[in-house]
Amino acid sequence: MGYIYFPQFKRGRKGIKIHPGLTILEHIRKANIEIDAECGGIGKCGKCVVRIEKGQENLNPPTILEKNFPLTEKERLACQARVIKDKEDIIVYIKSFGKYEILKYGLEREIPLSPVFQREGGKVVKDGEEIDDYRGKIYGLAIDVGTTTVVFDLVDLEKGDVLATVAKTNPQISYGNDVISRIEYILVDKENHRYLNEEEKKLRIRQLQKVVIDMINTSLNEISERMGEDISQYIYDVVVVGNPTMRNLFFGIDVSSLGIIPFEPIHKESIIRKPEEIGLKINKKGQIYGVSLIGGHA
Numbered sequence: 562m563g564y565i566y567f568p569q570f571k572r573g574r575k576g577i578k579i580h581p582g583l584t585i586l587e588h589i590r591k592a593n594i595e596i597d598a599e600c601g602g603i604g605k606c607g608k609c610v611v612r613i614e615k616g617q618e619n620l621n622p623p624t625i626l627e628k629n630f631p632l633t634e635k636e637r638l639a640c641q642a643r644v645i646k647d648k649e650d651i652i653v654y655i656k657s658f659g660k661y662e663i664l665k666y667g668l669e670r671e672i673p674l675s676p677v678f679q680r681e682g683g684k685v686v687k688d689g690e691e692i693d694d695y696r697g698k699i700y701g702l703a704i705d706v707g708t709t710t711v712v713f714d715l716v717d718l719e720k721g722d723v724l725a726t727v728a729k730t731n732p733q734i735s736y737g738n739d740v741i742s743r744i745e746y747i748l749v750d751k752e753n754h755r756y757l758n759e760e761e762k763k764l765r766i767r768q769l770q771k772v773v774i775d776m777i778n779t780s781l782n783e784i785s786e787r788m789g790e791d792i793s794q795y796i797y798d799v800v801v802v803g804n805p806t807m808r809n810l811f812f813g814i815d816v817s818s819l820g821i822i823p824f825e826p827i828h829k830e831s832i833i834r835k836p837e838e839i840g841l842k843i844n845k846k847g848q849i850y851g852v853s854l855i856g857g858h859a
């Protein structure tokens with residue numbers, strides 16, 4: 562028996578049992594999740610669009626009514642997508658009012674706590690080596706740099722608790738809505754119809770990197786104010802994920818190759834940087850780790 566999950570919503574993260582024969586819309590209603598279904602589920606309004614992230618094979622093929630709407634490969638109308646098999650789980654994202662909600666939470670699973678930075682007596686150690694005095698807390702950041710949204714968790718690395726979650730619009734959006742327009746920004750001087758030279762490119766890469774780092778630093782200050790103490794001193798470990806353009810811009814790496822055939826990043830391997838190298842205001846003894854990439858635009 563499979564389950565259907567709606568990870569954008571607290572109520573949907575545990576999942577509900579699949580009921581073969583019911584539509585996705587009926588499952589959404591069973592889970593008490595709100596969705597815009599203006600026509601009441603007769604396939605006329607096109608408002609109940611969902612993205613099927615996993616389990617498309619459990620559904621009926623798209624209906625004639627769905628062909629009236631510009632749906633992408635993974636999208637269906639919730640009122641037309643009927644579950645015909647219950648063997649495998651289905652993961653569904655709801656597109657409401659023309660805009661996906663910012664995803665702050667994912668499917669959670671139990672992971673043994675094994676941080677790189679740990680306490681040993683009165684010291685903070687990394688790989689068995691003392692790096693700092695223990696000040697009562699060891700925190701980490703888990704950052705997802707999305708093209709549209711930057712989301713990060715502040716995590717207590719001793720207890721595994723998530724202390725705060727921040728989700729803000731990626732400020733690079735004012736330089737272009739998508740990755741291609743941001744790559745174009747670092748390649749081309751549009752006003753003067755010319756390609757930028759290497760120095761000019763570096764400045765623009767730094768500019769795009771800085772707006773994101775500044776936004777995270779500002780958010781950390783806001784959390785410090787709320788908590789009544791400077792939390793940056795406790796943050797030792799930062800893990801960053803993102804698509805190749807977002808991840809490499811975060812680390813100030815040239816992404817122009819991603820705009821040119823064969824669209825491959827110049828740096829795919831994992832990255833470790835010191836805080837001062839990218840300007841992130843965390844403990845100076847800490848590190849920033851960028852997870853490796855699997856390919857261009859992936």
Ligand code: FES
Pocket residue numbers: 597598599600601602603604605606607608609638639640641
């Ligand atoms: S509820 Fe209107 S098309 Fe599905």
